[in-house]
Amino acid sequence: MEPEDIVHFDAGATIWINDRPYTVRALRRVDKGLQVAFQGVDDREGAEEIRGAEVMVEGRRALEEGEFWPADLVGLEARSLEGGRIGVVVGVVAGLAQDRLVVESDGSTFEVPFVDDLVPVVDLEKGYVEIVTLPGLIGP
Helix, strand or coil, rough: HHHHHHHHHHHCCCCECCEEEEEEEEEECCCCCEEEEECCCCCCHHHHCCCCEEEEEEECCCCCCCCCCHHHHCCCEEEEEECEEEEEEEEEEECCCCCCCEEEEECCCEEEEECCCCEEECCCCEEEEECCCCCCCHHH
8 A cells, every 4th residue: 555545544534345434433554554443343243344345435546647447447448459349348457467458359258468568548538448459369
């Protein structure tokens, strides 16, 4: 977690967990990251109910040039460099070396490394990505 992201966990901030709002009561650093206490979560049983759940905060950090939120990529049309329709981006897989776009085409899915050389164009406003169609890259 980046230092600027910690502000989302200041006392009094609202955090969404499992589509339910929680108010931060306290925050402290521990060996493995952060420990957050929420108002209304007063025992181990309550904490276990939200353990490992997806956490949403209000607002997002500013993205760098060429960075995208995974949720903004899902639903984009995948096109070839020539403009032909390949399919639709249905997911993003986070990877150690690079992330991968999951593209659905004709009932099957395949993954494309999300790097400039293979996905040179991402146009969120127009709703598409362009993918280099190398042999063996596109399709099952």
